[in-house]
Amino acid sequence: MRKGELTRERIVAQAAPIFNQQGFAGSSMQDVMAATGLEKGGLYRHFRSKEELAVESFRFALAKAEKMRASGVEPSLGAVEHLHSLVKHFVETPSGVPGGCPLMNTAIDNDDGNPVLRALAKRGFSDWKSRISRVVERGIRSGEIVPETEPRRIANVIIATLEGALMISRLEGTKAALQDARTALDSLLEGIRA
């Protein structure tokens, strides 16, 4: 990897917590200069605009969160166990970049804001939903999950409950809401077991 690429990667890694904590409008190139120790010219040599840097920072944070949350989920598990395991990992594992879930932060920050970041968040949720839906579909095919189950509904409810609980937990500074979410989702998942 060339030196320029290494510098670019380092900037993204240091900018990601800033954008994840402060949001797009609340983060400035000055904040990134302070965090990286780079001058304005050095920063703009690698990124044409704050938007370009915010997009790369979001991609970096999302990839890290997805990796952290998927780690240890065994693909060889049965479908219901696989879903329990996804819930458990979300509840127990931080997102990997300070500031909470980059998907939720970017969604709330930009639902009336930056359209590029909004589209990336929308795609992130859509991908996450597809991954969960596919596990439910596999469970229906294998006879583990009752055939009337709607995969999209299960995916929506798992994601909504986990993200909402993460918001409450971060605000309260305790894990109670996340643990309550896990109990409710574990019970939902036992309810679709064939």
Next chain:
Amino acid sequence: MRKGELTRERIVAQAAPIFNQQGFAGSSMQDVMAATGLEKGGLYRHFRSKEELAVESFRFALAKAEKMRASGVEPSLGAVEHLHSLVKHFVETPSGVPGGCPLMNTAIDNDDGNPVLRALAKRGFSDWKSRISRVVERGIRSGEIVPETEPRRIANVIIATLEGALMISRLEGTKAALQDARTALDSLLEGIRA
């Protein structure tokens, strides 16, 4: 009401959608000047700082959202029906101020941001949780709800699921996630019926 108070109220009503949509860092006194048609001096005669105006705007938006969502919920209903009704109203009724739920927006915007707004959001969630918990406790006392039910857990799961689903629905521009949340919560509530 004096003319000064009327002007102050008008400013808050016009600033509330700006702060709710753009967040604290993303909203400027210039934006509020443009929306109200007031000069800088006129605005600062009523509010000492952007923070003071943001706090009043949040209070206004939250009061409006709570009123909208509680309207039509009959206090004479049985406890389980009361909870179903709260869920139904959240799913069917917009928050009253453009930009989605002011509680969730302020929580996400300020969990690493403005401490005054963060404290107000925390209190707003705590009040909401107490209101739901009291309905569950009433249901346990009256024998409508199974006595092992933990009121705080039910409150956390209802709020987390609704708020998470609202975020997904706003991002997707469809009501699907909110409707899926309602189905899941209705089933949760039937599960605690004695």
